[in-house]
Amino acid sequence: MKRIPVMEIFGPTVQGEGMVIGQKTMFVRTGGCDYSCSWCDSAFTWDGSLKATLRTADEIIAKLEEIGGERFSHVSISGGNPALHKGIGELVDKLHDKGIRVALETQGSLWQDWFLKIDDLTISPKPPSSQMKTDFTKLDQIIERLDTKQMSLKVVVFNDEDFRYAEYVHERYPHVPFFLQVGNEDTVTGDNDLLIRTLLDRYEWLIAKATDSTIMNDAKILPQLHTLVWGNKRGV
Amino acid sequence: MKRIPVMEIFGPTVQGEGMVIGQKTMFVRTGGCDYSCSWCDSAFTWDGSLKATLRTADEIIAKLEEIGGERFSHVSISGGNPALHKGIGELVDKLHDKGIRVALETQGSLWQDWFLKIDDLTISPKPPSSQMKTDFTKLDQIIERLDTKQMSLKVVVFNDEDFRYAEYVHERYPHVPFFLQVGNEDTVTGDNDLLIRTLLDRYEWLIAKATDSTIMNDAKILPQLHTLVWGNKRGV
Ligand code: SF4
Ligand code: SF4
Numbered sequence: 001m002k003r004i005p006v007m008e009i010f011g012p013t014v015q016g017e018g019m020v021i022g023q024k025t026m027f028v029r030t031g032g033c034d035y036s037c038s039w040c041d042s043a044f045t046w047d048g049s050l051k052a053t054l055r056t057a058d059e060i061i062a063k064l065e066e067i068g069g070e071r072f073s074h075v076s077i078s079g080g081n082p083a084l085h086k087g088i089g090e091l092v093d094k095l096h097d098k099g100i101r102v103a104l105e106t107q108g109s110l111w112q113d114w115f116l117k118i119d120d121l122t123i124s125p126k127p128p129s130s131q132m133k134t135d136f137t138k139l140d141q142i143i144e145r146l147d148t149k150q151m152s153l154k155v156v157v158f159n160d161e162d163f164r165y166a167e168y169v170h171e172r173y174p175h176v177p178f179f180l181q182v183g184n185e186d187t188v189t190g191d192n193d194l195l196i197r198t199l200l201d202r203y204e205w206l207i208a209k210a211t212d213s214t215i216m217n218d219a220k221i222l223p224q225l226h227t228l229v230w231g232n233k234r235g236v
Numbered sequence: 237m238k239r240i241p242v243m244e245i246f247g248p249t250v251q252g253e254g255m256v257i258g259q260k261t262m263f264v265r266t267g268g269c270d271y272s273c274s275w276c277d278s279a280f281t282w283d284g285s286l287k288a289t290l291r292t293a294d295e296i297i298a299k300l301e302e303i304g305g306e307r308f309s310h311v312s313i314s315g316g317n318p319a320l321h322k323g324i325g326e327l328v329d330k331l332h333d334k335g336i337r338v339a340l341e342t343q344g345s346l347w348q349d350w351f352l353k354i355d356d357l358t359i360s361p362k363p364p365s366s367q368m369k370t371d372f373t374k375l376d377q378i379i380e381r382l383d384t385k386q387m388s389l390k391v392v393v394f395n396d397e398d399f400r401y402a403e404y405v406h407e408r409y410p411h412v413p414f415f416l417q418v419g420n421e422d423t424v425t426g427d428n429d430l431l432i433r434t435l436l437d438r439y440e441w442l443i444a445k446a447t448d449s450t451i452m453n454d455a456k457i458l459p460q461l462h463t464l465v466w467g468n469k470r471g472v
Contacts, residue, residue, distance in 0.1 A: 011447070012447040012453075013443065013447060014443050014446075014447075014456075014457050020456070021257060021258070021456070021458070022257070022415070022456035022457050022458040023455075023456050024446055024447060024452060024453060024454070024455055024456070024457065070450045071447060071448065071449075071450055071453060072453055073453040073454050074453070074454065179258070193429075193433075196432060196436070197429075200432070200464055200465055203461075203465060204465050204466075207249065207250050207465070210250075210260055211247075211248040211249060211250075211260060211307060212307065213307075214306050214307055216260060217248075217260060217307060217308055217309040217310070218260070218309050218310065219259075219260055220250075220256070220257070220258035220259050220260070221250050221258050221260065222257070222258040222461075223461070223464075225439075225458075225459070228436055228459075228464070229436055229439060229440050229443070230440075
């Protein structure tokens with residue numbers, strides 16, 4: 001059994017974003033990332049501020065069952081970049097054996113064969129404002145191997161340049177379901193009323209950009225629901 | 237050509253709720269309803285306060301193209317209850333001929349053969365707080381004839397009794413994708429900050445109900461995004 005570095009396990013709660021938005025789910029957040037996005041809202045997974053615990057698939061499932069009981073049939077794996085960890089394949093198999101569906105999000109910088117087993121796979125390449133650079137040759141190879149019925153592309157947008165990047169990504173992979181997501185510019189504030197107002201204003205701005213763009217006719221434009229409800233609080 | 241009573245045509249904007257939440261779309265709202273829900277947020281479609289205009293499918297499409305230009309590939313038909321109108325079948329065919337996908341919402345009180353053509357069909361039976369009574373024999377007949385890949389059930393929840401009704405509906409049709417939606421108790425207020433706060437609190441309450449319920453393990457729990465962004469304003 002390959003062990004997986006785990007930062008936190010929590011739920012049941014709702015999936016706040018992307019292709020299964022609203023889904024009742026448990027969360028497993030893995031540690032480690034090959035990126036260091038300027039606005040990362042999960043920097044504690046890779047910046048050394050918190051330590052991950054190495055766990056086997058069985059240990060992760062035991063923990064999920066301990067806190068979720070009979071109250072879940074869906075698990076979301078996030079990070080960091082879960083694609084760093086070979087052991088996730090075994091975790092997915094064991095969850096499937098129990099009739100549990102699995103969603104996973106990764107930025108599309110690395111391939112794992114277990115991508116093919118994920119029920120709801122979100123590939124979220126990072127726009128210019130992240131200060132990261134997308135390797136499109138790599139991304140082409142990844143997307144080519146996936147079934148578009150089980151996956152989607154999601155781009156977080158902070159500004160006009162990010163929006164143009166999102167248009168480029170959507171046009172490069174026109175057959176892949178495409179999601180635009182509002183960026184959260186303040187991942188530390190505790191002033192939830194201000195945060196909500198800002199995020200809804202940014203959402204309105206993003207809707208206006210997308211409704212103006214003929215390239216985005218078939219896009220879905222979404223906020224992060226968990227941030228609207230719980231602000232920057234973790235583990236909910 | 238059968239004419240359709242139309243209350244308003246607007247867009248492009250986002251679909252704020254349900255199975256295609258976030259989708260960039262145009263809206264066509266039809267007039268008339270066989271229900272009169274206590275909390276109806278579209279009462280102007282049936283209470284006589286506004287008059288519908290009878291339009292042919294071609295006239296509706298001309299209007300969509302006039303205001304949407306090249307900026308749409310998806311149309312949402314809502315009401316009122318659009319299932320009152322035979323003429324929608326022709327409208328859907330003509331939209332499909334142009335490569336435009338069609339979503340439609342109805343409460344499930346009436347059948348139309350054109351239901352089978354809708355790309356994203358939401359059946360939204362009304363809970364006890366609406367003061368309406370669901371005819372489950374009728375609903376059984378409707379759901380039996382539909383392909384579950386193109387449809388979903390959605391129940392708006394205002395209180396505990398509504399939630400039990402939602403559990404009953406989900407258990408009666410376990411194979412149908414199921415959505416819980418936060419009810420909007422104040423469809424007239426212009427105080428958007430208060431409305432947002434109330435709706436997010438109610439959403440948090442509904443999430444807690446759903447995460448506690450083993451019956452809701454595979455549900456999606458969603459707010460109305462357009463109400464969070466634009467309050468009770470119409471035509472956005
Ligand atoms: S890829 Fe994701 S986890 Fe990694 S740094 Fe960027 S936002 Fe953070
Ligand atoms: S079925 Fe819909 S449109 Fe008709 S009264 Fe109820 S909420 Fe209003």
